Amino acid sequence: MSARKRLKALVLPGKIEDELVANATNHGPNRLYFGRMERSLIIIGAGLTGLATGCYGRMNGYRTTLFEMHGIPGGVCTAWTRKGYTIDGAVNWVLGTRPDGMFHHFWEELGLTRSWTIHEHDRSLLVEDHAGRQFTFWCDADRMERYMLEISPEDTATIREFTGAVRRASRFTMPMDKPQELYGLPDLVRMVGMLPMLWFMKRWSRVLIGDFAARFRSPFIREVFSLAFPADTSIFMLIMVLAWQHRRTAGYVVGGALPLVRSIEERYLSLGGRVHYNTRVEKILVRDDRAVGVKLADGSEHHADWIVSAADGRTTIFDMLAGRYVDGKITARYENPKLFRPLVYVAIGVSRELDALPPAMQGLIYPLERPLLVGESEERLMCVRSYCFDPTLAPEGKTVLVVQFETDYEWWATLRKDPERYRAEKERIAADVITGLEQRFPGISAHVEMIDVATPITWERYTGNWRGAYEGWIMDADSFTTTMKKTLPGLDNFYMAGQWVNPGGGIPTAIMSGNHTIQLICRRDGRKFTVR
Numbered sequence: 001m002s003a004r005k006r007l008k009a010l011v012l013p014g015k016i017e018d019e020l021v022a023n024a025t026n027h028g029p030n031r032l033y034f035g036r037m038e039r040s041l042i043i044i045g046a047g048l049t050g051l052a053t054g055c056y057g058r059m060n061g062y063r064t065t066l067f068e069m070h071g072i073p074g075g076v077c078t079a080w081t082r083k084g085y086t087i088d089g090a091v092n093w094v095l096g097t098r099p100d101g102m103f104h105h106f107w108e109e110l111g112l113t114r115s116w117t118i119h120e121h122d123r124s125l126l127v128e129d130h131a132g133r134q135f136t137f138w139c140d141a142d143r144m145e146r147y148m149l150e151i152s153p154e155d156t157a158t159i160r161e162f163t164g165a166v167r168r169a170s171r172f173t174m175p176m177d178k179p180q181e182l183y184g185l186p187d188l189v190r191m192v193g194m195l196p197m198l199w200f201m202k203r204w205s206r207v208l209i210g211d212f213a214a215r216f217r218s219p220f221i222r223e224v225f226s227l228a229f230p231a232d233t234s235i236f237m238l239i240m241v242l243a244w245q246h247r248r249t250a251g252y253v254v255g256g257a258l259p260l261v262r263s264i265e266e267r268y269l270s271l272g273g274r275v276h277y278n279t280r281v282e283k284i285l286v287r288d289d290r291a292v293g294v295k296l297a298d299g300s301e302h303h304a305d306w307i308v309s310a311a312d313g314r315t316t317i318f319d320m321l322a323g324r325y326v327d328g329k330i331t332a333r334y335e336n337p338k339l340f341r342p343l344v345y346v347a348i349g350v351s352r353e354l355d356a357l358p359p360a361m362q363g364l365i366y367p368l369e370r371p372l373l374v375g376e377s378e379e380r381l382m383c384v385r386s387y388c389f390d391p392t393l394a395p396e397g398k399t400v401l402v403v404q405f406e407t408d409y410e411w412w413a414t415l416r417k418d419p420e421r422y423r424a425e426k427e428r429i430a431a432d433v434i435t436g437l438e439q440r441f442p443g444i445s446a447h448v449e450m451i452d453v454a455t456p457i458t459w460e461r462y463t464g465n466w467r468g469a470y471e472g473w474i475m476d477a478d479s480f481t482t483t484m485k486k487t488l489p490g491l492d493n494f495y496m497a498g499q500w501v502n503p504g505g506g507i508p509t510a511i512m513s514g515n516h517t518i519q520l521i522c523r524r525d526g527r528k529f530t531v532r
Contacts, residue, residue, distance in 0.1 A: 038061060038062070038063050039061070039062050039063070039305045039306070039525060040062065040063040040064075040065070040303075040304040040305050040306070041053075041054075041057045041062040041063065041064045041065070041304055041305065041306045041307075041308065041521070042064075042065050042067065042293065042294055042302060042303075042304040042306070042307050042308070043057070043064060043065070043066045043067070043308045043309075043310055044066075044067055044281045044284075044294065044307070044308070044309045044310060044311045044316070044320075045066070045067075045068060045069075045075060045309065045310035045311040045464075045498075046066045046067075046068035046070075046073040046074075046075070046265075046275055046277070046310075047073070047074055047075020047076060047077060047310060047463075047498070047510065048074065048075065048076075048077050048261065048264065048507060048510035048511055048514075049075075049310040049497045049498035049499075049510040049511070049513050049514050050066050050068070050073075050075070050308075050310035050311075050497075050498075050514070051066070051073060051261070051264045051265055051268050051514070052106075052110065052264065052510065052511045052513070052514025052515060053308055053310060053497055053513075053514035053517050053518060054066050054268045054271075054273045054275070054514075055109075055110055055264065055267055055268045055271060055273070055514070056109075056514055056515050056517075056518035056519075056531070057273070057518050057521075058268065058271035058272055058273050059109075059271065059518075059530060059531055059532050060518055060522055060527060060529060060530055061527070062306075062518075062521075063304075064268075064273045064274065065273075065274045065275075065276070065302070065304070066268075066273065066274065066275040066276065067275075067276050067279045067280075067281050067294065067296065067302075068275060068276065068277050068278075068279065069278070069279065069280040069281075069464065070277065070278070070462065070463075071277050071278050072258075072261075072277065073261050073262070073264075073265045073275070073277075074090075074257060074258065074261035075310075075463050076089075076090060076459070076463050076465060076470050076471075076499075077090040077091070077257045077260070077261055077507060077510070078090060078257050078258065078261070078462070078463075079256055079257045079258045080452075082347070082349070082450045082452045083349060083449060083450040084349070084394075084395055084450075085347070085349035085393065085394050085395075085398070085400050085449075085450050086256070086258075086392070086393040086394070086400065087347040087400065087402070087452055088256035088257050088387065088393065088400075088402075089257065089345065089454070090256070090257040090507065091252065091253060091256045091257045091260065091507070092252065092361055092362065092385070093121075093245075093250045093251060093252050093361055094250065094251065094252070094253050094260075094507050094508065095244055095249065095250050095506070095507070095508040096249060096508050097116075097118045097248075097249060097250065097251035097253070098247065098248050098249035098251075099113075100249075101244075101247060101249030101250075102173055102174055102176060102249065102508075103176065103508040103511070103512065104249070106176075106508065106511045106512055106515060107511070109515075109531045110263075110264050110267050110511065111263065111264075111266075111267040112253075112260065112263050112264065112267075115263060116253050116254070116255075116260070116263075117253070117254040117255075118251035118252065118253060118254070119251060119252040119254055119389050119390065120139075120248055120251045120252075121139055121245070121251075121252065121359065121360065121361040121389075122138065122139055122140070123136055123137070123138060123139065123358060123359070123360035123361065124137040124138065124139050124241070124242060124245055124360060124361050124362055125137040125228060125360055125361070125362040125363070125364075125365070126358065126360045126363070126364040126365070127224045127227055127228045127364075127365045127366075128364070128365070128366040128367070129220060129223045129224060129227065129367070130223070130367050133220060135151075135220070135221070135224040136360075137228075137242065139242070139245035139246060139248075139361070140245075140246055141163045141166040141167045141170070141242065141243075141246040142163075142167075144163055144166070144242075145159060145160065145163040148162075148163070148221070151218060151220065151221065152216065152217065152218035152220070152221055154217050154218070155215075155216050155217050155218055155221065158215045158216055162212075162239075165200075165204060165239050166239055166242045166243050166246055167243075167246065168200065168243075169200070169239050169240055169242075169243035170243040170244070170246045170247040172197045172200070172243075175187070175190065175191075175194075176512055178516065178519055179486070179516035179517075179519060179520055181485075181486075181520060182519060182520070182523060201236065204234070204235060204236040204239055205234050205236040206234070207234065207235045207236070208231065208232055208233065208234060208235065209225060209229045209230065209231055209232075209233055209234070209235045209238065210225075210226070210230075210231025210232060212225070212235050213225035213226060213231070227365055227367065227381060228365055245361065252361070252389070252390070254390055254392060255390070255392050256387075256390065256392075256393065259392075260507075279296055279297075280296065280297040281294045281295070281296060281297075281311070281320065282295055282296065282297050282319075282320070283295040283320055284307055284309070284316070284320045284321050284494070285301060285303070286321070286324075286491065289490055289491055289492060290491070290492040290493045290494075291306075291307040291491060291492070291493045291494035292304075292307075292493070293307070294307065294320075305493065306493055306494070306495070306521055307493065307494050307495075308494075308495045308496070308497055308517055308521075309494075309495075309496050309497070310496075310497045310498045310513075310514070311464060311498075312463075312464045312465050312466050312500065313334075313466065313472065313496065313498075313500025313501070314334055314466040314500075315464060315466065316496060316500075317330065317334070317488065318334070321488070321491070324490075324491075325488035325489055325490050325491040326488070326489070327489045330488070330489075333473075337466075337467070337469075337473075338473060338474050339466075339467060339469035339472065339473060339474060340469045340470055340471045340472065340473075340474050340505070341406040341407065341408075341469075342406070342407060342409050342412075342455075342456030342459060342467060342468030342469060342470065343404045343405065343406060343407065343454070343456065343459070343468070343470065344374050344375075344404065344405045344407045344429060344453065344454070344455055344456075345402065345404045345453070345454040345455075345458075346402070346403045346404065346429065346430060346433045346451070346452070346453050346454075347400060347401070347402050347450070347451070347452045347453075347454075348400070348401045348402075348403070348433070348434070348437070348448055348450065348451050349394060349398060349399075349400055349401075349448070349449045349450030349451070350398060350399050350401060350444060350447040350448055350449065351397070351398050351447045351449050352397070352398065352399065352444075352447045353388060353397060353398075353399055354386055354388065354399055354401075354441060354444075356441060357384070357386050357388075357441070359386060359388055359389040360385075362383075362385065363383050363384055363385030363386070363402075364383070364384050364385075364386075364440075365381055365382070365383045366381065366382055366440055367380060367381055367382075368380055368381065368382055368436050368439065369439055370435075372405075372429075372432045372433070372436055373432070374405045374407050374429060375407045375408045375411040375412065376408065376411055377405075377407065377408070379405055382403060382433075382436045382437070382440070383403065383404065384401055384402070384403050384437065384440075385401065385402045385403075385404075386399055386400075386401055387399065387400040387401075387402070398449070401437070403433050403436075403437075407455075407456060409456045409467040409468055412455050412456045412457050412468075413456075413457065416455075416457045422455075422457075426453040426455065427453075429453060430451045430453050433451075434448060434451070455468075456468030470505075471499055471504065471505030471506060472498075472499035472500050472502075472503070472504075472505045473499070473500070473503040473504070473505070474503070474504075484501045484502070484503065485501070486501050486513075486516075486517060486520065495517050495520060495521065497513045497514055497516075497517040498510055498513050498514075499513075501513065
């Protein structure tokens with residue numbers, strides 16, 4: 001049998017093989033593995049975190065089975081095709097694309113670095129003011145400094161403070177080799193050496209973008225900052241993103257989400273892991289306050305020594321476990337959620353190249369002549385991102401554009417109850433977006449071949465993410481320094497992994513969470529964690 005056929009044989013979409021069911025339900029979760037008893041692991045969700053958890057589980061001798069409600073892997077890290085165009089719903093850039101950067105060793109361990117091609121952007125963001133003047137946030141901090149000094153030499157001190165912070169942040173590395181639960185004395189000593197970085201983080205996380213922008217004497221620069229970023233948000237994340245780009249450790253993986261996910265899936269299957277698609281977990285089975293298995297939507301039960309949920313946090317805690325294992329901190333977090341605001345995501349395929357739109361990691365922001373209504377909010381700015389730098393996403397000579405808006409979940413959830421109104425609203429927004437593009441790119445409407453609109457309800461239906469929050473808990477000054485437990489109070493043999501226990505979410509964080517979860521399980525089982 002060929003290697004490809006062996007891989008396909010391990011993927012079990014739909015009904016579970018009788019032999020596997022017999023092993024799991026009748027003969028218990030253990031079996032021999034290289035001369036020792038093999039422990040078993042059930043993972044809920046085959047997104048990036050679930051796949052990474054499965055890979056590291058197999059590397060450490062666990063018999064792993066993934067259950068995924070959708071028909072393909074990836075979860076939030078996904079893409080879809082329409083009329084020959086590929087719409088990427090996840091990847092703008094990936095942290096860890098440089099060998100000496102944070103997260104890179106995770107990508108190596110999962111086998112991605114051997115096959116990926118990285119595109120490095122020169123521009124991070126383009127912003128146009130109301131007079132049509134364009135400002136560039138360059139990825140290189142030195143170039144950014146020279147550029148800003150040419151625009152406003154009278155702001156030398158403020159400019160150098162800003163670009164100096166970016167350069168300093170680019171030299172910081174966070175310890176990511178193990179979860180904080182496993183820190184010992186040497187790790188705490190190492191943390192003492194990080195006090196300058198922690199002071200830096202604390203200082204800049206308290207500076208609001210609006211307050212910092214007000215320091216500039218140049219009206220143009222002040223306007224650019226006010227157009228590009230919410231005034232009441234911390235400038236710290238802007239500094240960090242520019243720092244990663246300055247260091248060239250946040251490139252774009254050509255091909256986007258699906259090739260990246262498929263590579264990890266192939267690594268998992270090559271290690272002997274199993275995955276079942278179109279298979280929804282409805283309940284986590286518990287016996288004497290110990291997780292022992294899962295119950296599927298078809299009524300079948302499957303048992304293992306360890307259960308890991310890489311699925312939606314709220315669904316896991318309050319549906320699969322019926323809210324039995326919570327404390328005040330968990331309850332407060334879910335009753336008063338600070339989540340990434342969900343998106344209306346408009347993708348457009350055009351039968352031309354847009355030479356007037358230079359590629360930028362985060363796209364081009366410009367003011368609209370007429371406000372665009374999204375939900376109940378008037379949007380006065382358009383942010384359009386071109387994927388012209390990735391030839392795999394569109395036919396030759398054509399381009400995929402993406403326009404997105406933050407929106408209100410409740411408004412869309414109510415509208416979805418009326419399918420006709422819901423569909424009409426998506427069509428209206430699509431038409432208004434084309435009008436907004438026509439303002440900046442005259443004649444583009446004649447070249448539109450494809451348009452697709454995704455709403456918060458799309459994200460919720462497709463990924464299961466609560467309230468369509470595509471990266472879970474938002475990263476703020478509190479959550480950046482707050483650790484969340486991967487366990488639930490009173491429940492043994494169970495872990496949560498992914499964006500619902502790692503605030504800020506994102507692709508590299510999802511991978512890291514899978515690694516750390518297996519390290520914790522290995523420690524509980526008295527095994528030495530290994531990567532092979």
